Amino acid sequence: MPRRPESLLTFSPLYDSPVVGVRDYNCHIDRGGPAAEEHSADNHIVLMRHGTFCKHFGRRTETADVNQAVFFSKGSSYRVSHPADCGDRGTVFVIPPRLLTDIVRELDPTVDDHPDRPFPFVTGPCEPAAFWQHRELVRRLEAVEPLEPLWADVTALQVAADVLAAAFARHGAKRRKRPGTEADHTDRVEAAKTWLASRLGERLTLEDVAGAVHTSPFHFARIFQQRTNTPVHAYLTRLRLRAALERLGSGADDLTALALDLGFSSHSHFTDTFRREFGRSPSSVRLSASRRTLRELSKNLEV
DNA sequence: ATTACTAGGGCCTCTGACAA
DNA sequence: TTGTCAGAGGCCCTAGTAAT
Known part of the structure; x- marks a missing residue:
């Protein structure tokens, strides 16, 4: 995730295993921006649970909100703005490169040609089932009760695979226009x-x-x-x-x-x-x- | 009395077809 | 590519009921 003033953007690790890392992020920045340019340090997927922000790339802008999954490609540059005063909060899924490529290969067989850029899009739909499953995962990770790591691994990867499939389904069906x-x-x-x-x-x-x-x-x-x-x-x-x-x-x-x-x-x-x-x-x-x-x-x- | 849920009907939005 | 029309479906409101 981006580096913004530390007191306004906080991360809490929720779960870590060899196959997936899950973090909660909470951003308190009010309306404003775009801020300074940021660079993504790794490939990760963000599912939001509250609020909204905009990612700017040159003249292009994409809006991230709770209906979207947001994809950050390693090394990509962008700027962030906040259209509302409510801040934003969500969940970051970090998947090791080799495993991520395995997931994407089923959706995009050409991924091995560009393994450093597995996401050919910035946002994709987050369907109700995926949103609910992600919410349940966070709820159980935040709860004090002990959690079965196998369940957490499978659920987190399933959420990631579901939002990736939905994003490829949407963006793969693009038609040519001017x-x-x-x-x-x-x-x-x-x-x-x-x-x-x-x-x-x-x-x-x-x-x-x-x-x-x-x-x-x-x-x-x-x-x-x-x-x-x-x-x-x-x-x-x-x-x-x-x-x-x-x-x-x-x-x-x-x-x-x-x-x-x-x-x-x-x-x-x-x-x-x-x-x-x-x-x-x-x-x-x-x-x-x-x-x-x-x-x-x-x-x-x-x- | 208050809160929460369900059913039915009217109206608005969505969408396919078509024209400019 | 954009705008319009008309039918279908779904949204939203009202009224009624159940639970506390």
Whole structure:
């Protein structure tokens, strides 16, 4: 991960084995940037759990948020900016080069021609199943209970393989277009992601988002879907649901207030959408989070 | 009384087809 | 490549019910 002022960017090792390293990162930098140029020291994958940031390469910008997996290629240069004041937090997966090449080879047989650059993309989709599995992995790694290393290895590699497969599926299906149009569409979609990430709690229409990136609603819906494989509204809903999952995990107790705060029109709609996304109701997630808290508190009381 | 969940219906968004 | 139209599907709101 990038080197930014140490007091504002902290790392906590969660797990280390010969096949995978998992770290939690927490960035407290407020809105601003782009900052000074940074260089990636190794190949790693980041799955975010909160917030958003933008990676800039020359004139290109890609938005990283909880709906994306972000890929850092060793030696790549970029600058980072933060479109919102909320900071960002996530999980870093570091996989040894030979093992990473083995995983990628199944998706891209030409990887042996460029083993130092296994990622031909910067971001890729993070599907609900992968996001959930990653969240469970972090939860269990953070818990005080002992963990089976085999389970952690398999789960971490599975998450990495899943997001890589999704990224290759998206980027491998690229069609040829005029370079100018291609760049213009990318810019608009990335700008829309940034715009959405800083407005989770607002009631937005397709016209609002399209207007923010200066295009017609119909055309914008089309290019957004083409580039993300997700309709605009579904994308925003996922941002909201993943924010909700984090807040439930950190003790949010009023579901109605949480739903309204995240821009859902009603608690009922929030519950319904949450269950469809994660297969569990918000209250059951909150219950398991509070039981965990109680276990940890009682453990602290033990002498 | 409050909180949480479910069902049903209206409306908005998405998407395929087509034209400019 | 961009914009428009129309049908289909899904989202969101309201109302009702259950649990505490």
